[in-house]
Amino acid sequence: MIREAALGLSFATLTLLAVTAFAAEEPSTAAPLSGQLTITGASTIAPLASEIGKRLEETNPDLRIDVQTGGSARGVADVRAGLAAIGLVSRNLKDDETDLTAFTIARDGVGIILNTDNPVSVLTDEQIVDIYLGKIANWKDVGGKDAPITVVNKAEGRSTLDLFTNYFKLKNSDIKASVVIGDNQQGIKTVAGNHNAIGYVSIGTAEFESEQGTPIKLLPLKGVAASVENVRNGTFSLARPLNLVVKAAPEGTVKSFIDFAQSKDVRDLVKEQFFVPLQ
Amino acid sequence: MPDAVLYPGSARAGSTPTFFWRNLALQSFVWLASLLIIGVFLWLLGDILWRGASRVDWEFLISVPKSAGRSGGIAPIIVSTVLILVVAIAVAFPLGLATAALLSEYARQGGAKVRGVGLSLDVLAGVPSIVFGLFGNAFFCVWMGLGFSILSGGLTLACMILPIVIRTAESGLRMVPDEWRLGAAALGVSRSTTIVRILIPAAAPALVAGLMLGIGRAMAETAALIFTSGYVDRMPRSVFDSGRAISVHIYDLTMNVAGGDPNAYGSALVLIALLIVINSAALWLANRALDRKPSRS
Numbered sequence: 369m370i371r372e373a374a375l376g377l378s379f380a381t382l383t384l385l386a387v388t389a390f391a392a393e394e395p396s397t398a399a400p401l402s403g404q405l406t407i408t409g410a411s412t413i414a415p416l417a418s419e420i421g422k423r424l425e426e427t428n429p430d431l432r433i434d435v436q437t438g439g440s441a442r443g444v445a446d447v448r449a450g451l452a453a454i455g456l457v458s459r460n461l462k463d464d465e466t467d468l469t470a471f472t473i474a475r476d477g478v479g480i481i482l483n484t485d486n487p488v489s490v491l492t493d494e495q496i497v498d499i500y501l502g503k504i505a506n507w508k509d510v511g512g513k514d515a516p517i518t519v520v521n522k523a524e525g526r527s528t529l530d531l532f533t534n535y536f537k538l539k540n541s542d543i544k545a546s547v548v549i550g551d552n553q554q555g556i557k558t559v560a561g562n563h564n565a566i567g568y569v570s571i572g573t574a575e576f577e578s579e580q581g582t583p584i585k586l587l588p589l590k591g592v593a594a595s596v597e598n599v600r601n602g603t604f605s606l607a608r609p610l611n612l613v614v615k616a617a618p619e620g621t622v623k624s625f626i627d628f629a630q631s632k633d634v635r636d637l638v639k640e641q642f643f644v645p646l647q
Numbered sequence: 648m649p650d651a652v653l654y655p656g657s658a659r660a661g662s663t664p665t666f667f668w669r670n671l672a673l674q675s676f677v678w679l680a681s682l683l684i685i686g687v688f689l690w691l692l693g694d695i696l697w698r699g700a701s702r703v704d705w706e707f708l709i710s711v712p713k714s715a716g717r718s719g720g721i722a723p724i725i726v727s728t729v730l731i732l733v734v735a736i737a738v739a740f741p742l743g744l745a746t747a748a749l750l751s752e753y754a755r756q757g758g759a760k761v762r763g764v765g766l767s768l769d770v771l772a773g774v775p776s777i778v779f780g781l782f783g784n785a786f787f788c789v790w791m792g793l794g795f796s797i798l799s800g801g802l803t804l805a806c807m808i809l810p811i812v813i814r815t816a817e818s819g820l821r822m823v824p825d826e827w828r829l830g831a832a833a834l835g836v837s838r839s840t841t842i843v844r845i846l847i848p849a850a851a852p853a854l855v856a857g858l859m860l861g862i863g864r865a866m867a868e869t870a871a872l873i874f875t876s877g878y879v880d881r882m883p884r885s886v887f888d889s890g891r892a893i894s895v896h897i898y899d900l901t902m903n904v905a906g907g908d909p910n911a912y913g914s915a916l917v918l919i920a921l922l923i924v925i926n927s928a929a930l931w932l933a934n935r936a937l938d939r940k941p942s943r944s
Contacts, residue, residue, distance in 0.1 A: 411903050415899075415903065416715075418879075436879070436889070437899075437903075438873070551903040552902075553901060553902045553904065553905060554902045557901075572905075573905035577905060
């Protein structure tokens with residue numbers, strides 16, 4: 369009893385010490401941030417970045433963080449042109465983007481989805497490639513019903529498309545798509561509304577929609593279930609980082625935002641947007 | 648064969664029953680088409696009412712969006728939308744009216760100027776809105792340095808609705824009988840007074856119709872606004888701030904935010920209600936203008 373109390377007391381002292389130490393350090397960084405910060409880029413990250421921005425604004429009333437959307441390519445272009453201080457890029461930086469520095473704030477898995485009405489429950493990587501190349505055009509060839517396959521692909525410039533084509537070593541121009549879509553929810557809605565469709569979307573949102581009763585199901589890849597848990601522990605390989613990118617070494621407001629976005633303070637926001645927080 | 652004389656078309660078919668059936672077929676097609684149109688409209692409205700009504704209450708209208716718009720309200724979005732609309736109308740209406748007056752009152756009918764302006768207007772009216780969005784982004788946001796702002800969005804929309812406003816105002820002015828112009832001239836009324844005091848009040852219903860078409864197009868716009876007025880869902884402090892329009896909000900909630908559908912329906916209902924309110928106000932204004940029309944006094 370007494371030992372426990374002593375332990376509790378020392379714990380409290382430690383915490384108090386830690387807090388005082390932290391407070392002592394504060395003045396250098398705690399000066400309220402001010403000014404305007406423009407962030408543009410991937411539509412996938414934009415809602416998360418907005419929410420992170422709002423939370424940072426709460427403690428810094430003079431700070432304005434404006435988040436604009438338009439795709440990863442736009443994020444890269446705007447940061448290079450100086451139109452935005454930070455770009456949102458939902459993939460790894462490419463070889464010709466070494467002039468930029470990326471800071472990962474979360475991860476996102478991409479999973480293959482089918483309509484729940486489709487009896488097919490497993491597809492090998494080769495079968496998926498053949499479906500997207502148009503070599504397999506009917507579900508009966510992969511153990512399903514006798515029905516034509518509706519191939520749902522993402523539009524050019526979307527990071528999910530890059531991730532998908534890189535993973536399966538496909539060239540976008542070779543893909544025989546029946547439907548080309550833009551944002552993530554559009555992919556989910558297209559497959560939910562078409563019994564014979566196949567598409568690929570963000571795993572977190574697909575899990576959520578599926579729990580809400582949307583008629584879609586996620587397929588495993590190489591025997592690994594497409595789940596947020598497997599993206600977190602790294603066993604699911606079709607995954608991507610969600611990055612903040614900057615041109616020069618971050619300082620001032622930019623640095624504060626990046627630090628805040630990578631901190632534990634925003635972990636709940638990351639989860640709320642169905643992404644996977646960093647360890 | 649009086650039938651064949653009366654209805655030459657039925658002569659070859661040879662009998663009255665064929666004529667009867669053909670008539671019936673056409674009539675039922677016309678009825679079916681109109682029923683279909685009404686049905687689609689009611690379905691759409693019913694769907695939005697059914698799913699949106701439970702979301703919309705006073706709290707929804709006065710609170711700010713939370714969790715990327717999944718919860719909370721749409722107050723800043725309504726304010727931004729109205730501000731964008733005000734900028735667009737304040738620019739497009741006077742410009743449009745002046746151009747329409749030039750086309751119908753000053754320029755020689757059928758001349759090169761009228762045909763040139765007319766052709767460019769018709770081409771502009773057919774340009775997809777995303778093109779206006781890219782133009783607005785390059786011209787207003789970047790070149791003029793206005794950035795992502797309500798002003799950029801409003802000016803882009805003004806460019807987009809100008810053709811509609813000009814064309815309807817022009818045809819409204821043209822419909823005023825020439826006797827009025829001649830009468831005014833005979834009384835020694837100057838041309839500018841004729842336009843301001845006689846022609847514009849007389850053409851008011853057409854002007855308002857053009858305005859309503861313009862507002863309708865502007866309120867429904869997503870593509871032209873996402874790159875100009877932007878994505879920020881905070882309450883704007885001035886027209887130089889970025890502000891999210893209601894159609895951009897609906898688009899984002901349905902296409903980009905998982906679990907955003909209920910609030911998207913609520914926002915759609917608010918959008919329709921806003922349109923009805925604004926259109927009724929415009930109609931009321933038109934009726935007031937009509938009351939002041941010279942023909943009645």
